[in-house]
Amino acid sequence: xxxxxxxxxxxxxxxxxxxxxxxxxxxxxxxxxxxxxxxxxxxxxxxxxxxxxxxxxxxxxxxxxxxxxxxxxxxxxxxxxxxxxxxxxxxxxxxxxxxxxxxxxxxx
Amino acid sequence: xxxxxxxxxxxxxxxxxxxxxxxxxxxxxxxxxxxxxxxxxxxxxxxxxxxxxxxxxxxxxxxxxxxxxxxxxxxxxxxxxxxxxxxxxxxxxxxxxxxxxxxxxxxxxxxxxxxxxxxxxxxxx
Numbered sequence: 001x002x003x004x005x006x007x008x009x010x011x012x013x014x015x016x017x018x019x020x021x022x023x024x025x026x027x028x029x030x031x032x033x034x035x036x037x038x039x040x041x042x043x044x045x046x047x048x049x050x051x052x053x054x055x056x057x058x059x060x061x062x063x064x065x066x067x068x069x070x071x072x073x074x075x076x077x078x079x080x081x082x083x084x085x086x087x088x089x090x091x092x093x094x095x096x097x098x099x100x101x102x103x104x105x106x107x108x
Numbered sequence: 109x110x111x112x113x114x115x116x117x118x119x120x121x122x123x124x125x126x127x128x129x130x131x132x133x134x135x136x137x138x139x140x141x142x143x144x145x146x147x148x149x150x151x152x153x154x155x156x157x158x159x160x161x162x163x164x165x166x167x168x169x170x171x172x173x174x175x176x177x178x179x180x181x182x183x184x185x186x187x188x189x190x191x192x193x194x195x196x197x198x199x200x201x202x203x204x205x206x207x208x209x210x211x212x213x214x215x216x217x218x219x220x221x222x223x224x225x226x227x228x229x230x231x232x233x
Contacts, residue, residue, distance in 0.1 A: 001171075034219045036155075043204055043223035044155065055221065087155055091217065096170040097157040 002026055004088050006100035012108040019075040021103045023088035028068045032092035035064055035073045038102075039084045047086075048073060075105075083107050110135045110142075112205045112224035120199075120231050126192040130205030130224060137186045138163050143208045143217040144188040146179065148201040149226075156201075160217060161188060162210065195231045202226040
């Protein structure tokens with residue numbers, strides 16, 4: 001099973017700042033990694049797929065990078081609606097499909 | 109546009125079987141373009157993939173739950189379902205039904221999109 005480790009667990013930033021979230025895989029997943037955003041009381045929403053492609057409706061301030069074992073989700077300038085929990089997910093070697101434990105992005 | 113909606117009991121007794129249904133609209137459950145699946149999230153915790161089914165009938169389960177899980181499709185109702193047996197309090201979670209498009213290669217699915225809104229299932233006597 002591929003383990004995904006996200007860091008930090010919590011990130012405290014202010015609107016307008018740049019956010020950098022990390023996801024590390026226990027073995028290579030190539031570029032088979034996605035990022036999801038989850039707001040309280042809502043289902044997760046696909047943001048980034050194949051490591052760097054924005055899903056339909058994802059604002060351009062969101063970008064993904066990385067391959068192999070190290071991945072980054074960057075939000076260039078935080079908007080109030082971006083404060084949420086972010087999960088990475090791999091589909092490279094399945095079953096099982098696995099998720100990271102999440103990073104909570106909170107307002108400072 | 110594909111839409112998914114979960115339904116089923118919100119309370120299940122320990123040792124019994126949890127049963128949920130996902131109704132698909134905006135697309136056919138028999139389409140070879142999709143995998144249908146379930147993901148759960150215990151209160152305040154992260155996401156756990158339970159399993160997925162392809163339209164041809166192939167099923168894929170999380171090894172940690174495989175002995176207790178069955179995912180099946182009802183083509184007459186355009187629905188798919190989840191059964192989880194011998195539940196305990198640890199199975200209390202929000203259960204999401206999800207779809208993922210199929211890759212060109214076999215035994216391959218893309219990303220989970222869309223998701224149902226989720227349904228909370230509590231295991232308690």
